[in-house]
Each structure stands twice: as structure tokens, then as C-alpha cells.
Amino acid sequence: MFYSVLSQLTDGYLLLVILLSAAYGLIIGAIPGLTALMASALLVPFVIFMQPIPAVAAIITASAMAIFAGDIPGALLRMPGTPASAAYTNDANGMVLRGKGAVALGAGLIASSLGGLISALVLSLAAPSLAKIALIFSSVEYFWLGVLGLSCATFVSGGSLAKGLVSLFLGLSLATVGMDPVSGIPRFSLGSPDLLGGFGLIPVLIGLFAVSELLRNAANPPRAEALPSISGPILVPSLINLWRHRLGTLRGGSIGTLVGALPGAGSDIAAWISYAVARRGSRKGRREDDIGASERIMSASAANNASLGGAYIPATVFGIPGDAITAIVISVMFIKGINPGPTLFLNQPEVIYTIFGIFFIANLALIPLGILCIRGFGYILRLPRAYVSAVVLMFCILGAFSVENTLFSVGLIALFGLLGYVMESNEIPLAPAILGLILGPMIEETFMTTMLKSRGDLSIFFDREIGAVLGIVTVAVWAGVVLLQIWPKKKLKSKPIG
Amino acid sequence: MRVHDIILGPAVVLAGAGLCVWATALPQPQGFAYGPNLFPTLTGSGLALAGLSILFAGIKKRRMGPLFERPDWSKRWRLAINFWLIPVAIIAYVLLVEPLGFLITATLLLFALMIANRVHPRRAAVVALIIALAINLLFASILHVPLPWGPLTAVSGWLIW
Numbered sequence: 001m002f003y004s005v006l007s008q009l010t011d012g013y014l015l016l017v018i019l020l021s022a023a024y025g026l027i028i029g030a031i032p033g034l035t036a037l038m039a040s041a042l043l044v045p046f047v048i049f050m051q052p053i054p055a056v057a058a059i060i061t062a063s064a065m066a067i068f069a070g071d072i073p074g075a076l077l078r079m080p081g082t083p084a085s086a087a088y089t090n091d092a093n094g095m096v097l098r099g100k101g102a103v104a105l106g107a108g109l110i111a112s113s114l115g116g117l118i119s120a121l122v123l124s125l126a127a128p129s130l131a132k133i134a135l136i137f138s139s140v141e142y143f144w145l146g147v148l149g150l151s152c153a154t155f156v157s158g159g160s161l162a163k164g165l166v167s168l169f170l171g172l173s174l175a176t177v178g179m180d181p182v183s184g185i186p187r188f189s190l191g192s193p194d195l196l197g198g199f200g201l202i203p204v205l206i207g208l209f210a211v212s213e214l215l216r217n218a219a220n221p222p223r224a225e226a227l228p229s230i231s232g233p234i235l236v237p238s239l240i241n242l243w244r245h246r247l248g249t250l251r252g253g254s255i256g257t258l259v260g261a262l263p264g265a266g267s268d269i270a271a272w273i274s275y276a277v278a279r280r281g282s283r284k285g286r287r288e289d290d291i292g293a294s295e296r297i298m299s300a301s302a303a304n305n306a307s308l309g310g311a312y313i314p315a316t317v318f319g320i321p322g323d324a325i326t327a328i329v330i331s332v333m334f335i336k337g338i339n340p341g342p343t344l345f346l347n348q349p350e351v352i353y354t355i356f357g358i359f360f361i362a363n364l365a366l367i368p369l370g371i372l373c374i375r376g377f378g379y380i381l382r383l384p385r386a387y388v389s390a391v392v393l394m395f396c397i398l399g400a401f402s403v404e405n406t407l408f409s410v411g412l413i414a415l416f417g418l419l420g421y422v423m424e425s426n427e428i429p430l431a432p433a434i435l436g437l438i439l440g441p442m443i444e445e446t447f448m449t450t451m452l453k454s455r456g457d458l459s460i461f462f463d464r465e466i467g468a469v470l471g472i473v474t475v476a477v478w479a480g481v482v483l484l485q486i487w488p489k490k491k492l493k494s495k496p497i498g
Numbered sequence: 499m500r501v502h503d504i505i506l507g508p509a510v511v512l513a514g515a516g517l518c519v520w521a522t523a524l525p526q527p528q529g530f531a532y533g534p535n536l537f538p539t540l541t542g543s544g545l546a547l548a549g550l551s552i553l554f555a556g557i558k559k560r561r562m563g564p565l566f567e568r569p570d571w572s573k574r575w576r577l578a579i580n581f582w583l584i585p586v587a588i589i590a591y592v593l594l595v596e597p598l599g600f601l602i603t604a605t606l607l608l609f610a611l612m613i614a615n616r617v618h619p620r621r622a623a624v625v626a627l628i629i630a631l632a633i634n635l636l637f638a639s640i641l642h643v644p645l646p647w648g649p650l651t652a653v654s655g656w657l658i659w
Contacts, residue, residue, distance in 0.1 A: 049641045162555065165548035166510050172541040173517055180534035183527045187534055188520065211584065218580035219571035386615030390608050391629060393584060397591050398633070402643045407592045414588035425499050425569070426506060444537045451532055 119309025171436020207416025260310025503556025514545030599648025
């Protein structure tokens with residue numbers, strides 16, 4: 001099998017796809033306001049016509065590159081290219097202003113690459129054994145996993161719990177549109193055949209995340225600013241920095257992998273958590289000089305790239321996405337006839353290991369391509385925004401159309417774009433809604449089939465060993481969160497982050 | 499567009515309650531303990547409860563902030579046009595692409611978007627046409643997405659290989 005994986009990985013077509021999607025991901029990520037998620041969603045119409053492996057490779061590569069590239073405008077212009085870079089924008093920008101731009105960006109680059117490699121390693125080691133356990137899962141365990149995932153997604157979304165729950169229940173309600181998974185009775189479809197299959201994931205994603213971002217950019221056009229120049233070597237100082245901050249980078253990579261594996265918690269949350277840990281929990285990270293800034297930048301950049309790999313753990317093992325980008329990958333896999341889940345490890349192990357291998361290639365390729373991107377950032381910034389946003393909108397439209405081949409799905413992106421804009425303006429997080437939409441049908445179906453098996457006896461949800469553990473954990477998480485809400489909050493003395 | 503929690507809460511409660519009521523109209527299959535209305539009722543109730551909690555939080559801080567905050571962009575007509583042009587362009591695409599075909603629709607929309615972003619009209623027209631042609635070639639010939647051709651159907655053979 002090793003040779004078949006190796007020969008797949010060295011396939012010229014695959015490497016070309018990786019190279020092209022890397023360039024694409026770097027450019028999209030480096031443009032302020034265009035996110036890694038947007039880069040992945042807009043790739044869908046292209047990858048749908050590829051073989052399954054290159055299709056998945058394109059999204060993995062583009063998202064990893066875009067997450068790093070978001071650091072560049074963050075450092076140079078103080079405008080993070082992706083939300084995942086926001087945690088350390090001030091630190092990186094401060095170093096640029098002190099003439100240490102090459103060091104700051106190099107630190108972020110090398111830490112991103114290492115963070116990605118750590119998560120790829122954890123993914124390759126942990127996923128196969130987890131998949132063995134997952135083979136004995138029944139609908140009870142999947143039900144609890146789904147509920148647990150949604151709960152995490154809501155609780156970590158930040159801000160008000162009630163608003164997180166609004167987003168979650170909105171997503172779950174949207175998921176009930178279309179045919180009921182057990183009886184096949186159409187629900188809320190308004191007699192329209194377009195709604196019988198429910199809301200498609202890709203149009204909703206493009207609407208909520210890409211179109212709403214375009215709306216925000218259109219309403220608040222970013223000002224053009226003078227670009228500070230980056231001079232000096234990047235690679236050598238960053239390798240020295242890597243040695244100096246090895247512990248912080250490793251810690252960031254581990255935190256990122258773990259946070260990424262939680263459903264719903266994506267790269268931005270991973271970066272913020274790792275940043276806070278570095279700031280409060282380490283001697284170096286507390287310092288206000290360049291060493292402190294490098295420690296925080298490296299911890300957080302390792303974490304945001306690691307979270308991408310972490311998210312593939314639940315995605316490949318259980319078929320449950322860890323974030324919106326893996327949700328896209330899972331739907332692309334389904335369209336291409338690969339069904340993610342434990343049986344994939346049994347039936348097509350070479351597919352899974354090739355996908356893991358792509359992680360290693362993409363994160364290694366990040367170093368040379370990232371350096372090129374830092375050097376060429378001036379050119380990317382000079383891309384005229386008037387043309388870029390018009391073309392991105394065109395690709396949003398075509399992306400929605402090419403997956404479902406209906407104009408109805410194109411109309412949906414306008415609707416969900418406005419909805420996403422209004423939700424974000426009112427501090428309602430978007431991620432729980434997307435996970436609700438994705439996991440809703442699975443939760444309903446596993447609940448219904450379990451009920452059919454047990455003839456309506458609810459105790460079956462705590463009868464099986466693993467199921468009972470997952471159930472108790474879920475109930476405990478909810479109890480903990482509700483208690484925290486009711487208990488009078490102690491005023492935590494905490495330094496403001498950032 | 500920001501609204502105070504005192505308005506947002508009841509709006510969410512209404513949506514949740516509406517969903518619950520709508521769910522009662524769903525047909526109930528024979529012999530099932532739980533029907534297709536179970537989940538919509540649960541999610542509707544969840545929405546309503548979350549809405550209530552937002553309402554209570556809003557009552558506590560009712561003096562903070564205006565009930566309805568107009569976004570800054572709506573006060574400047576150019577930004578307002580930029581904003582609304584995006585949903586309008588998407589709807590226009592849905593309505594026009596069948597009768598006009600992709601090439602003409604895309605050129606018109608790209609042109610409009612660029613003009614709104616202060617690109618010189620002549621330049622915008624040329625760039626819009628080139629981009630639309632390139633996208634059309636890419637999607638029709640390489641990715642095989644069935645884009646409509648409209649009145650250009652007769653000459654579509656020149657552009658697909």
C-alpha cells in the first residue's frame with residue numbers, strides 16, 4: 001500500500017493541482033477581506049470536475065495557504081487577510097514598524113508550516129485507531145456525537161450564548177426543510193421541487209460566508225495604505241526563531257490540532273486560544289519586546305494552521321466536519337463517491353493515506369511558496385479591487401450553480417448573503433448555523449432510526465457503553481454551561497487580549 | 499443593520515413559534531411514535547427559548563444603545579449602491595441568464611459592478627467582456643458546466659471545444 005500511496009502522491013497531475021491551488025490560496029488569503037473559507041467554497045465548481053484525490057488536495061492546499069497568507073496584510077497593513085490572523089495582527093504589525101518585517105513574517109510562516117505538519121502527524125497516527133473504534137458505533141453513538149459537536153460549536157462560538165443558540169437552532173430549522181429522512185414526507189417545501197431536497201450546503205455556505213463578506217467590503221471599502229517594505233533574509237532568521245521558540249510553536253500546534261478536532265471551532269478560535277495561552281502562560285510570551293511578539297506570533301500561527309488538520313480527524317473518522325472548510329471537503333467527497341467515515345479506512349485505505357500525505361506536501365510547500373508570496377505581496381495588493389470583487393461575485397454565482405445546476409440555488413446565495421450580513425451585524429455567529437444545517441439531518445435520522453429499533457424507548461440512548469459515555473459527556477457539557485450562565489459571574493481579572 | 503435585543507428577541511420568538519405552528523400542519527404517518535413534526539417542533543421551541551433569553555437580556559440593558567442603528571454606509575449613497583448592487587446583480591443573473599445567455603449577462607453584470615466601483619466606462623466594458631469570455635470558456639469547455647447561451651446558441655460552437 002505504501003507504494004500505491006507514494007505513486008499517487010507523486011503523480012504529475014496531482015502535483016500541478018497542488019501548485020495551482022497553492023498559488024490561488026495564497027493570493028485569495030493575502031487580499032484583505034477574502035477568507036480561507038471563501039477560497040475553499042469558490043474552488044468547488046473546479047474540483048467537482050476532477051478525480052476525487054486531486055479535488056480534495058486542491059481544497060486542503062488552498063485553505064492551508066490562505067490561512068498563512070492572511071498574516072501578510074495583517075502584518076504589513078494591520079488588516080488581517082483572514083479572521084484567523086487577527087489574534088496577532090498587532091504584534092506582527094509592531095515588528096514591521098520596528099523594521100523587523102522579514103523576521104515577523106518568517107516566524108509566522110515557519111510556525112504555520114510546522115503547526116500544519118504537527119496536525120498532519122496527529123491526524124495520520126490517531127485517525128486509523130479512532131476509526132477502528134468508530135466501526136462499532138451504532139446510530140446511538142452517532143446521535144450523541146452529532147449533539148456533542150453542535151454543543152461545542154455553539155459554546156465556543158464566543159459572545160452571547162443565547163445568540164449562539166439562535167444561530168444553532170436557525171441552522172437546525174433550515175435542515176428540516178425538504179423530505180423527512182424517515183417517512184419521506186416533504187416539510188416546508190412550499191410545493192417547490194427545488195426545496196424537496198432541502199437547502200444545499202454549498203449555496204448556503206457561499207451566501208453566508210462569501211456574499212456576506214462581499215457586502216461588508218462593499219459597504220466599508222478598505223483604504224489604500226502605503227506598503228512598508230520588507231527587506232532582509234526570511235528563511236535563516238525564521239529557522240533560528242523556530243529553535244528559540246520551539247516550545248511555543250509545539251504548544252500552538254498541539255492546541256490548534258485539538259481545537260480543530262472539536263466540531264465548530266475553526267482556525268480563528270484556535271489562534272485566539274493559543275495566543276492567550278502564550279501571553280499568559282509562558283515567560284517569553286509575556287515580554288513586550290520582539291522576542292515576546294515572536295513567541296505569540298509563532299504560537300498562534302502554528303495553532304491556526306494546525307486546526308485545519310485537526311478538523312480532518314472527525315471528518316475522516318466519523319464523517320462529521322470539524323469546521324466549515326471540512327464541511328465543504330466532505331460534501332465534495334460525497335459527490336465524488338468517497339464516503340468519509342470508518343469504513344473508508346477499511347475499504348479504501350490508500351485514499352485516506354494519500355489525503356494525509358497531501359497535508360504533509362502542502363505544509364512543506366508552504367515554506368518556499370510563502371516566501372515568494374511575502375516578496376510578491378506588493379503585486380497582489382496592486383490587483384485592482386474593483387475587478388477582483390466583481391470576479392469573486394461571478395464565481396460565487398457560478399459556484400452555487402455548478403453544484404446543483406439550478407438557478408434557484410443562485411437566488412439562495414443572495415438571500416443567505418443578506419442573512420449572514422444581518423446576523424454578523426447583530427453579533428450572531430455564523431458557524432453554529434452551518435454546523436446545524438450539516439449535522440441536523442444526521443441527528444434526526446439517527447434519533448429516528450434508534451427510536452424505531454427500540455420501539456420508542458428512550459433509555460436505549462444510555463444502554464450501550466460508548467453511547468452512554470458520549471451521552472453523559474454531552475449532558476455534563478450542557479449542565480456546566482447552563483450553571484455558568486446562572487451562577488453570578490465572578491469578575492475575572494484578565495488582561496485585555498491583543 | 500443593528501437592532502436592539504429588545505426587538506431582536508421577540509423577532510426570534512415569533513420565528514420559532516411560527517415554525518412550531520407550521521409543524522403541526524405536517525401529516526402524521528400511521529404507526530410512528532414520532533412523526534416528521536418532531537424535529538421542527540424541537541428546533542422551533544429552541545429558537546423561541548433563545549429569543550426569550552435575548553429579550554430578557556435586552557430588557558436589563560434597555561437604556562443602552564438605540565433601538566435601531568442605521569449602518570454608516572446607508573447614509574452615503576455611493577456605498578449604499580455598492581451594497582445593494584450585489585444582491586441585485588445576483589437576482590438579475592437569475593432572471594436574465596436564460597433569455598440572454600451567460601456571456602451577455604455576465605458582461606452586463608461585470609460592467610455594472612465595475613462602473614459602481616468607479617472604473618472608467620470604456621475600460622470597464624472591455625475588461626468585463628474579456629473576463630466574461632474567459633469565464634465562459636473555462637466553465638463551458640473545461641469544466642463542462644451547462645451554461646446557457648441564449649441568442650448566441652448558434653455561434654456557441656466557436657467557443658466550446
